[in-house]
Amino acid sequence: MRNKPVLTFILFVVAQMLLTNYFHVGAYVVLTILPVLILCLPTTVATVPAMCIAFASGLAVDFLAEGTLGLNALSLVPVAFIRKGLVGLIFGMEPFEHKESISLKKYGFAKMSVAILLSLALFLVIYILAECAFTRPLWFLATRAGVSLLASYAVCILIVNLLTDDDRR
Amino acid sequence: MPREKSVAAGIVSLAVFLLLEAASLLMLTHNGTLQRLAVARIGHGFMAKTWGTTQRISGYFSLARTNDELAQENHSLTERLRALKAVAEVTPYDSLTAVPPDGFKYTSAKIIKSGTNSQHNYILIDKGSDDGIVQNAGIITSKGVVGIVEAVSRHYAYAISFLNTEVNISARIGTDGAVGPLAWDGTSTNRGLLKEISLHVKFAPGDTVYTSGYSTIFPADIPLGVTGDARVINGATNEIQVTLFQDYTMLKYVTVVENLHREEIESLTGPEKK
Numbered sequence A: 001m002r003n004k005p006v007l008t009f010i011l012f013v014v015a016q017m018l019l020t021n022y023f024h025v026g027a028y029v030v031l032t033i034l035p036v037l038i039l040c041l042p043t044t045v046a047t048v049p050a051m052c053i054a055f056a057s058g059l060a061v062d063f064l065a066e067g068t069l070g071l072n073a074l075s076l077v078p079v080a081f082i083r084k085g086l087v088g089l090i091f092g093m094e095p096f097e098h099k100e101s102i103s104l105k106k107y108g109f110a111k112m113s114v115a116i117l118l119s120l121a122l123f124l125v126i127y128i129l130a131e132c133a134f135t136r137p138l139w140f141l142a143t144r145a146g147v148s149l150l151a152s153y154a155v156c157i158l159i160v161n162l163l164t165d166d167d168r169r
Numbered sequence B: 001m002p003r004e005k006s007v008a009a010g011i012v013s014l015a016v017f018l019l020l021e022a023a024s025l026l027m028l029t030h031n032g033t034l035q036r037l038a039v040a041r042i043g044h045g046f047m048a049k050t051w052g053t054t055q056r057i058s059g060y061f062s063l064a065r066t067n068d069e070l071a072q073e074n075h076s077l078t079e080r081l082r083a084l085k086a087v088a089e090v091t092p093y094d095s096l097t098a099v100p101p102d103g104f105k106y107t108s109a110k111i112i113k114s115g116t117n118s119q120h121n122y123i124l125i126d127k128g129s130d131d132g133i134v135q136n137a138g139i140i141t142s143k144g145v146v147g148i149v150e151a152v153s154r155h156y157a158y159a160i161s162f163l164n165t166e167v168n169i170s171a172r173i174g175t176d177g178a179v180g181p182l183a184w185d186g187t188s189t190n191r192g193l194l195k196e197i198s199l200h201v202k203f204a205p206g207d208t209v210y211t212s213g214y215s216t217i218f219p220a221d222i223p224l225g226v227t228g229d230a231r232v233i234n235g236a237t238n239e240i241q242v243t244l245f246q247d248y249t250m251l252k253y254v255t256v257v258e259n260l261h262r263e264e265i266e267s268l269t270g271p272e273k274k
Helices: A005-021 A035-041 A045-066 A071-091 A104-132 A138-163 B002-031 B032-063 B063-090 B263-270
Strands: B104-114 B120-125 B137-143 B145-154 B157-164 B168-173 B179-182 B191-197 B209-210 B225-231 B237-244 B253-259
Touching: A005 A035, A005 A045, A035 A045, A035 A071, A035 A104, A035 A138, A045 A071, A045 B002, A071 A104, A104 A138, A104 B145, A138 B168, B002 B032, B032 B063, B032 B120, B145 B225, B157 B179, B168 B191, B191 B225, B253 B263
Parallel strands: none
Antiparallel strands: B104 B120, B104 B253, B120 B157, B137 B145, B137 B253, B145 B157, B168 B179, B168 B209, B179 B191, B191 B237, B209 B225, B225 B237
């Protein structure tokens, strides 16, 4: 995401729209790559612009895919809000000091997985709670969140590989 | 300085975050029925909790005043009881009829919700069908008429408040004066309008207005308020302003009255309009 970050970002938002519109794993599985797009934004992007980007991308997906308007935006903005803290907690202050993006090759599979899982979990919890609007039992929500987390994680790991350049190159 | 800058940035981030989340939630509730209902349910739950808590707090601080009022009411009831006992001693009473001499059954109740802010106010009381409350029973206090029971569940009853522009009760000036419908004036919580009083009827500002007893809902002679200014309507009748005794914003304890002869009366006259 370093060379042409805007173009890459737009491409992946379009990918999310296609994923939502045409790739149905099951009625109750939420497949999303949006949290990872926000997580992998360049570290030079501050929290407020990141939240605005998250809001715009969420709305774009809601509007152009078959979602309820506001659902993805509601779930994605918190990911952008905690992004800096999450990156600092898992990867340390190095990415910010060196103004470099986080990457799978530099920080390793384990750390990236933890970051992806945490951002996905936050997104999915809000998304599923807001979508079901407290009308479903807790076990159903938990199962849906768990299955969606695993499915989305698998897709996100692939996406991260494409999305992040190795800064040492 | 950098620390102050980072605190300011944190506050800005938080403000933007809250703003964006609020915007998302607003869009979501406008576009999703389930979400709109959920937000409404949460909002109502929060309001009910807040309302209940503030009521409990204000109730606690007005305990002394309530006690004084109860003591006064207790005193006047004891006086009435003593007088009635004296009458009962000289009047034979057939216990087999099991109907009180005035034909009304009295049940005490507590108001758990009441409104005074709209044109159609209502009251919720903590007694229901399990306590013998029936539809169209009256609700009174020692200071006036409070409302009429509209619907009853097992433990609660929903009543139309007297502070409702659709409610009229039969009232009389003095204990033997002219009778007319008394209704809320729709603006102030302590003023009513006594209507359809003939022009020839004499009254003076400050005369007490009582329930007439012509209604099957309320017993006679409950003091309601005092007369004030009057104006002539269509050159035919007087409309008299009545300052009510009851402070409807301070209501807590009420008495539900049921006319035990109501069905019999209405079988002759038809159901009574409120």
